[in-house]
Amino acid sequence: MIDIKNLNYRYRGTEHPVFDDFSLQLAEGSIYGLLAPNGVGKSTLLCLIMGGLLPDKGNGGGVQVDGFDVARRSYEVLRLLYLLPEEMELPPVSLSKYVRAREPFYQDFSREVLADCLREFGLPADPDLGTLSMGQRKKVAISFALATRSKYLLLDEPTNGLDIASKSSFRRVVARHVGDGQTALLSTHQLADVDSLLDHVVVLGQKSEHAAVQLLLDSSVADIAARYTFELRSVGSDTDPDVLFCERRADGLHTLTHRHADDGETPVDLELIYKYLHKQ
Amino acid sequence: MFLWMLGALVAKTVVVMTWDWARSLSRSEEMSIAQREGAAWALQMLYLFPAFLICIGFWWVYSARLFEDVHRRASALDLFGLPASNGEKFLARLLSGTVFIALATIAAAVLGFTFDYLLLDRLADKVAVGDYLMQAARELPVVMLFTTPWFILPGLLLRRGGWLAGCVLTGVILLVANWLVAKDMWFPYWYYGVFGVLFLWLSYRVFCRAQAAGSSLLNV
Numbered sequence: 001m002i003d004i005k006n007l008n009y010r011y012r013g014t015e016h017p018v019f020d021d022f023s024l025q026l027a028e029g030s031i032y033g034l035l036a037p038n039g040v041g042k043s044t045l046l047c048l049i050m051g052g053l054l055p056d057k058g059n060g061g062g063v064q065v066d067g068f069d070v071a072r073r074s075y076e077v078l079r080l081l082y083l084l085p086e087e088m089e090l091p092p093v094s095l096s097k098y099v100r101a102r103e104p105f106y107q108d109f110s111r112e113v114l115a116d117c118l119r120e121f122g123l124p125a126d127p128d129l130g131t132l133s134m135g136q137r138k139k140v141a142i143s144f145a146l147a148t149r150s151k152y153l154l155l156d157e158p159t160n161g162l163d164i165a166s167k168s169s170f171r172r173v174v175a176r177h178v179g180d181g182q183t184a185l186l187s188t189h190q191l192a193d194v195d196s197l198l199d200h201v202v203v204l205g206q207k208s209e210h211a212a213v214q215l216l217l218d219s220s221v222a223d224i225a226a227r228y229t230f231e232l233r234s235v236g237s238d239t240d241p242d243v244l245f246c247e248r249r250a251d252g253l254h255t256l257t258h259r260h261a262d263d264g265e266t267p268v269d270l271e272l273i274y275k276y277l278h279k280q
Numbered sequence: 281m282f283l284w285m286l287g288a289l290v291a292k293t294v295v296v297m298t299w300d301w302a303r304s305l306s307r308s309e310e311m312s313i314a315q316r317e318g319a320a321w322a323l324q325m326l327y328l329f330p331a332f333l334i335c336i337g338f339w340w341v342y343s344a345r346l347f348e349d350v351h352r353r354a355s356a357l358d359l360f361g362l363p364a365s366n367g368e369k370f371l372a373r374l375l376s377g378t379v380f381i382a383l384a385t386i387a388a389a390v391l392g393f394t395f396d397y398l399l400l401d402r403l404a405d406k407v408a409v410g411d412y413l414m415q416a417a418r419e420l421p422v423v424m425l426f427t428t429p430w431f432i433l434p435g436l437l438l439r440r441g442g443w444l445a446g447c448v449l450t451g452v453i454l455l456v457a458n459w460l461v462a463k464d465m466w467f468p469y470w471y472y473g474v475f476g477v478l479f480l481w482l483s484y485r486v487f488c489r490a491q492a493a494g495s496s497l498l499n500v
Contacts, residue, residue: 011493052357052492073488079363089354105363 002026002049002152002183006061009048018044020212021061024202028151029180030220031197034187035274036204041213042187043086045204046154049185050083065152079107082150086157088141092130095140108149113177117143120169135161142170146177153184159193167193195270203277216277221268229259230269245276336423340450343428344435344443346377347487351439356492366488374480378428426472429479436486 004024010017018041026032036042047053048063051070055062063070068077091098103109118125121139129140138161145153159167174197178184186194201224203217219227228244233253245256256272259265349355359369430450435442453475460467 047357047492050357050361052360054489054491073360073366075363075365075368078361081361083357083361085354085357087354089352089358 001028001066002185003064004045004049004062005064006059007048007063008056008058008061009044009053010056011044016210017056017212019048019055021059022213022215023061024215024218026152026183026185026202027200028183030183030199031174031178032183032185032200032202033191033194033198033270034185034202034204035191035270036187036189036213037278038189040204040206042189042204043156045213046083046085046156046185046187049152050081050154051078052083079105080151081154082106082145082148082152083154084141084145084156084158086160088137090129090132090137090141092128094126094128096126098129099144102144106148106150110147110149113149114143114147117146117173117177120173121166122169135163135166138162139166139169142173146173149177149179149182151182153178153182154187155184156187157189158186159188159190171197191271191274198270201270201273203274205278216280217273221270224270224273225259225265225268227259228268228273229257229263230266230272231255231257245272245279247272247275336427339424340427340431340446341443343378343431344446346373346432347436347490350436350487350490353492356490360490360492367484370484370487374432426476429476429483433479433483433486436483436490 002025004022004026007019007022008017009019034042034045044053048055049065049070051063051073054071065077065080068074068080070077070081099109099111099114103111115125118140121143123136123139123143127136127140129137132140138158142155142158145155159170162170171194174184174186186197188194198221200220201217202215204213205216206213231254232251233246233255235248235253240255240257242257243255244258247254254269254272256269256276349359362369364372427450430453431443431446434445434449438445453472457467457471460471
């Protein structure tokens with residue numbers, strides 16, 4: 001479990017904290033979506049979870065992964081985590097050379113998973129990393145991340161830079177290779193790319209521009225379906241007092257209401273609930 | 281680095297050969313031993329001493345940039361996220377970045393000094409030149425060994441100007457040492473070693489607290 005408790009963090013030289021007494025728990029065995037507008041602190045949170053940034057001391061808060069304090073950056077905790085940052089640097093060497101150098105650090109590294117992901121993305125088995133485009137480097141990095149088979153995979157904006165077909169490939173490789181014992185945390189502001197993968201949703205927000213990050217929603221998709229009803233109605237239904245939020249789209253009026261006990265469950269529209277939470 | 285040294289050697293060769301040719305045109309009799317020793321001393325001040333400084337200067341800048349990737353977010357995340365302890369990462373970088381490069385620098389310096397010796401042999405007494413060369417070859421590794429941590433620490437701590445801060449730090453340490461000696465005060469032979477060990481330990485502590493993003497100046 002990733003246990004974030006009373007987390008405080010402020011970038012050096014700035015006045016306003018990014019996180020102020022922030023708490024969140026991520027259980028094992030789920031694919032989490034970390035949703036928030038740009039600049040709120042998704043990448044910062046991932047870096048704090050992985051130990052790239054260190055929480056401010058003071059109230060004893062911090063991040064623990066399976067009981068280990070991440071701030072110590074010990075081998076025991078780092079072997080459980082893998083962060084794929086939004087921007088990464090790959091050395092100008094062949095992929096096989098890169099894998100040979102890195103593979104010993106990951107006990108469960110799987111060359112079969114790597115090969116399968118590269119095939120799915122339409123990449124050669126051993127590309128020269130120095131000659132790849134940004135999108136191709138992203139695909140290699142995603143393939144490598146999945147091949148490490150780390151217990152906790154932190155993917156920061158994984159679909160940025162991918163073309164439309166590659167986004168489908170991304171969904172397929174994640175669904176295929178993130179096993180039951182693994183947890184994936186996908187940070188994104190492009191919900192449509194990943195919503196079909198998610199078991200659990202975490203939505204972050206801010207009350208105002210310089211306010212600390214708040215947890216707006218921490219719920220499984222199943223719980224969301226049990227609590228809310230998502231309907232497509234005709235225009236004019238937005239005056240219904242039961243409607244919590246509505247959005248006019250090309251196919252009609254999408255509405256969000258509380259689910260009554262005798263109502264059947266409806267497919268979850270994560271974009272709608274995300275916008276509802278941020279409107280509040 | 282090797283190209284720079286090669287270029288410096290070629291430049292020196294050209295200058296020395298030109299000077300030799302100019303002197304041979306104006307010389308009407310054989311040079312005395314004193315004149316030869318004077319010429320040797322002048323050549324070493326002009327060429328060997330700067331070569332010594334170039335090696336040291338390069339080594340100091342290189343030491344300050346040994347952990348340069350910690351200053352860039354992407355490479356810092358890559359390094360911090362690697363499943364190994366802080367101690368293993370620090371030691372691996374320190375050894376691979378210093379021992380091998382130090383050996384290569386010393387080898388290049390010895391080659392350069394030997395080449396200088398062959399040139400200077402044409403103008404000055406062999407024994408005098410040999411003494412200067414051996415002294416330089418002995419002192420270079422000692423200076424590199426003791427001063428490396430004096431540059432690693434500011435290079436790790438500061439996002440910009442680490443090598444410059446290292447030069448200031450070195451200047452302060454040497455000034456204090458010279459003052460102690462000038463005042464006939466107690467000056468232990470392990471003075472430089474203590475600073476080396478202390479700064480190495482501080483560098484490790486800074487590495488443990490370094491972050492992928494920090495203030496514009498400090499890396500912690």
